Amino acid sequence: MQRKAYVPGAVVLLAALLAACTGSSGSGGAAEDSKAGSATTSAPAAQPGKYRTLSDACGAVSHDTLDSLLPGIKQIADQEQRDRAYAGEAAATYNNDRRSGCRWKAESPGATDHLFVDLERVVSYDNTVSDDSRAQEVYATKEKAANLPEPPSASATGASSAASGTATASAPPSPSASASASTSGSASASDSANPSATETPTGLEPRTLDGLGDEAFLDDQLSTAEQRTVTVVFRTSNVIVTIEYDEQPATTTQAPDSKDMQDKARKLAQQLAGSLG
Numbered sequence: 001m002q003r004k005a006y007v008p009g010a011v012v013l014l015a016a017l018l019a020a021c022t023g024s025s026g027s028g029g030a031a032e033d034s035k036a037g038s039a040t041t042s043a044p045a046a047q048p049g050k051y052r053t054l055s056d057a058c059g060a061v062s063h064d065t066l067d068s069l070l071p072g073i074k075q076i077a078d079q080e081q082r083d084r085a086y087a088g089e090a091a092a093t094y095n096n097d098r099r100s101g102c103r104w105k106a107e108s109p110g111a112t113d114h115l116f117v118d119l120e121r122v123v124s125y126d127n128t129v130s131d132d133s134r135a136q137e138v139y140a141t142k143e144k145a146a147n148l149p150e151p152p153s154a155s156a157t158g159a160s161s162a163a164s165g166t167a168t169a170s171a172p173p174s175p176s177a178s179a180s181a182s183t184s185g186s187a188s189a190s191d192s193a194n195p196s197a198t199e200t201p202t203g204l205e206p207r208t209l210d211g212l213g214d215e216a217f218l219d220d221q222l223s224t225a226e227q228r229t230v231t232v233v234f235r236t237s238n239v240i241v242t243i244e245y246d247e248q249p250a251t252t253t254q255a256p257d258s259k260d261m262q263d264k265a266r267k268l269a270q271q272l273a274g275s276l277g
Helices: 009-038 063-069 071-075 079-087 132-148 153-172 175-193 260-275
Strands: 099-107 112-123 207-209 215-224 229-235 240-247
Touching: 063 071, 063 099, 063 112, 071 079, 071 099, 079 099, 099 215, 099 260, 112 260, 132 215, 132 229, 132 240, 215 260, 229 260, 240 260
Parallel strands: none
Antiparallel strands: 099 112, 112 240, 207 215, 215 229, 229 240
């Protein structure tokens, strides 16, 4: 009787395992090559800002500076109350490394003065936009909101003066022009009696400032109650500093001096810019 061919089960199993390993190896190699070939390099992240933390706004202004801006502090008789006035009142914030603010107030027989200092560290959460670029955008928004007047053009001013001089020299004013000037004069007198129409002195109008941080501007506003508010905002890298200094006189007969308040606010701004390094 003829015997049937017999292949041990172990041999069949070994053959199957070898076939499976061969196929698996081929497909695995193809997958690794595909992954390596599809890998792409991502663009480098934008640079972080110079400042990673903020100082405490309430500790950023010296007592001497507070004495200058808020004369009423030195006149507080009670030592404990005077110390509290120097310490200021911290503004509420959720992250002291992102924002820090402080308010001071002092009353004197002649006026009530307020000072507010705000330090803001700008952080960009977009990897393609640097902290400095984002801070520039925030600063630009603040400057636009201040609605600063356009600086006068030297050529336009000269041309206007020349035209005015020519008109004056060529002929005497007509009766209608004289009447108009008289009306204008009356209006000016009326305006001077109206506190809301009082303007900031020439040369001290709201404007951009040079030599303070990377960019800066100053605003000067006078309310109908003769309260003058001087605001200085400047940016240094990714930190924006805002100073608001206002004075309310005890009587509304005379507005606070614009130059004096601007000088004090700008001096404080220079000090804070220096402390930022």
